[in-house]
Amino acid sequence: MAKLxxxxxxxxxxxxxxxxxxxxxxxxxxxxxxxxxVDLVRPRYPDKEFYTTPMTRESERCRMALELAERxxxxxxxxxxxxxxxxxxxxxxELRGERSAPEIAVVPGLTAACSGAAVLGAPLTxxxxxxxxxxxxxxxxxxxxxxxxxxxGDLSIVLYNPASHGxxxxxxxxxGILLRRLPPERxxxxxxxxxxxxxxGMVLTLEELADYPADMFCTVFIGNSTTRVIGGRxxxxxxxxxx
Amino acid sequence: MAKLxxxxxxxxxxxxxxxxxxxxxxxxxxxxxxxxxVDLVRPRYPDKEFYTTPMTRESERCRMALELAERxxxxxxxxxxxxxxxxxxxxxxELRGERSAPEIAVVPGLTAACSGAAVLGAPLTxxxxxxxxxxxxxxxxxxxxxxxxxxxGDLSIVLYNPASHGxxxxxxxxxGILLRRLPPERxxxxxxxxxxxxxxGMVLTLEELADYPADMFCTVFIGNSTTRVIGGRxxxxxxxxxx
Numbered sequence: 001m002a003k004l005x006x007x008x009x010x011x012x013x014x015x016x017x018x019x020x021x022x023x024x025x026x027x028x029x030x031x032x033x034x035x036x037x038v039d040l041v042r043p044r045y046p047d048k049e050f051y052t053t054p055m056t057r058e059s060e061r062c063r064m065a066l067e068l069a070e071r072x073x074x075x076x077x078x079x080x081x082x083x084x085x086x087x088x089x090x091x092x093x094e095l096r097g098e099r100s101a102p103e104i105a106v107v108p109g110l111t112a113a114c115s116g117a118a119v120l121g122a123p124l125t126x127x128x129x130x131x132x133x134x135x136x137x138x139x140x141x142x143x144x145x146x147x148x149x150x151x152x153g154d155l156s157i158v159l160y161n162p163a164s165h166g167x168x169x170x171x172x173x174x175x176g177i178l179l180r181r182l183p184p185e186r187x188x189x190x191x192x193x194x195x196x197x198x199x200x201g202m203v204l205t206l207e208e209l210a211d212y213p214a215d216m217f218c219t220v221f222i223g224n225s226t227t228r229v230i231g232g233r234x235x236x237x238x239x240x241x242x243x
Numbered sequence: 244m245a246k247l248x249x250x251x252x253x254x255x256x257x258x259x260x261x262x263x264x265x266x267x268x269x270x271x272x273x274x275x276x277x278x279x280x281v282d283l284v285r286p287r288y289p290d291k292e293f294y295t296t297p298m299t300r301e302s303e304r305c306r307m308a309l310e311l312a313e314r315x316x317x318x319x320x321x322x323x324x325x326x327x328x329x330x331x332x333x334x335x336x337e338l339r340g341e342r343s344a345p346e347i348a349v350v351p352g353l354t355a356a357c358s359g360a361a362v363l364g365a366p367l368t369x370x371x372x373x374x375x376x377x378x379x380x381x382x383x384x385x386x387x388x389x390x391x392x393x394x395x396g397d398l399s400i401v402l403y404n405p406a407s408h409g410x411x412x413x414x415x416x417x418x419g420i421l422l423r424r425l426p427p428e429r430x431x432x433x434x435x436x437x438x439x440x441x442x443x444g445m446v447l448t449l450e451e452l453a454d455y456p457a458d459m460f461c462t463v464f465i466g467n468s469t470t471r472v473i474g475g476r477x478x479x480x481x482x483x484x485x486x
Contacts (some may be wrong), residue, residue: 008357010261018353019265020258027402059485082357082367086481089365093478095485100474106361108353110261114251122332124325126381127389129372129398139480143398146370149396153389155372202249224347231343235336238329239380242302242338 001101004069004122005076008109012195016110024107027077032065037078062091069102082111113158116191116219119201121233123221127155133170134161144177151181156236159220175210189221189234204236244344247312250319251326251352255438259353268348272318275308280321305334312345325354356401359434359462362444364476366464370398376413377404387420394424399479402463419451430479432464446477
């Protein structure tokens with residue numbers, strides 16, 4: 001039986017893939033994924049078989065990948081960013097359950113917390129929390145509780161899925177919760193289209209962030225109590241002394 | 244004037260570097276870093292000038308890199324894992340201050356949260372917090388407050404620097420704080436020597452973790468309320484329905 005490898009391809013183009021991810025795709029015969037991500041890797045691996053499913057069909061996509069491996073094809077399931085962080089690795093393990101086959105391997109990739117931070121400066125040099133504002137699979141009160149906890153712990157915060165079709169108000173609501181504890185002038189940032197044409201970063205205050213028209217291409221950063229804007233960059237010091 | 248690029252080389256060997264990080268090192272004339280990380284990249288880039296400083300000399304290392312760039316040498320400052328997460332990118336921005344030169348670029352790399360998660364299964368598929376147990380630069384009470392906040396918010400938790408010379412008891416103390424809120428049977432994991440010879444993963448309970456003899460090569464994962472052990476792997480479901 002063949003192996004299923006869940007591969008994080010990082011953000012945007014193939015430049016942000018690791019050598020290990022690249023080799024995992026080369027070693028596969030079938031590549032499975034959401035069509036947007038499959039289209040990103042297709043030009044570099046023209047000899048592979050490609051299988052795609054539409055958005056929100058995650059279980060179907062993972063089942064297809066498991067079945068291809070069970071039928072003897074070395075298979076790669078591609079995820080944007082990391083294969084773990086909000087990726088499909090967990091669902092693949094869930095669907096395989098306690099069976100020992102097919103073998104599963106997970107190849108990590110650059111998640112938007114790291115790649116977006118680099119666009120803005122260095123906002124995650126100290127402890128931080130990663131929270132998704134999507135309530136498709138998580139009840140909104142649980143999201144609120146996590147935002148409150150992260151603010152209470154003075155963690156820098158990265159928000160994934162700050163807005164998408166049907167939920168444009170989530171970022172404003174999240175900022176409202178954070179503003180109960182954090183000052184309106186707290187430095188924040190938005191990284192957009194990371195690793196793609198038009199990549200951009202914007203530094204703004206928490207108060208301004210509440211009015212920011214975020215879309216599904218944005219990753220949002222909220223600084224901790226020590227975060228500063230230095231030379232236009234968003235910087236959270238680690239605490240090194242320097243004169 | 245030349246550019247200073249802060250490059251995250253990922254964990255262990257060069258396989259976990261991105262293509263972009265590889266190209267940034269190729270394009271540099273000088274490579275600066277802690278000697279252990281410089282030795283990891285040295286064999287692949289034999290034509291470069293190498294500059295190293297001992298452990299804990301972070302400010303000196305960053306100043307040296309800034310000066311090399313100011314003197315006209317394209318310079319790369321290498322960090323293990325990511326260049327941002329507990330890396331040197333922030334300190335470089337701090338030391339340059341409001342000066343516009345030299346130009347600074349940050350190239351992200353795989354941080355141990357993502358690479359260690361992949362070793363263990365998929366523990367970070369939902370919201371999580373990253374917390375360092377090192378009190379060299381952070382007062383211990385601040386670390387405790389962050390652990391409590393993360394547990395209160397039902398975030399999965401990744402612990403960096405769970406132990407090192409002179410602070411072997413930090414992991415036990417951290418588990419003690421978490422055990423006030425979390426059940427002793429909460430699934431946890433330890434990833435060790437990620438990306439190096441002898442890489443290993445161990446799944447254990449929070450109660451067992453308190454007695455685990457962690458060292459500086461370990462990254463520790465604590466599950467959230469939904470984290471389960473499936474087929475020996477540590478898995479935090481995202482919440483997809485599947486029958």
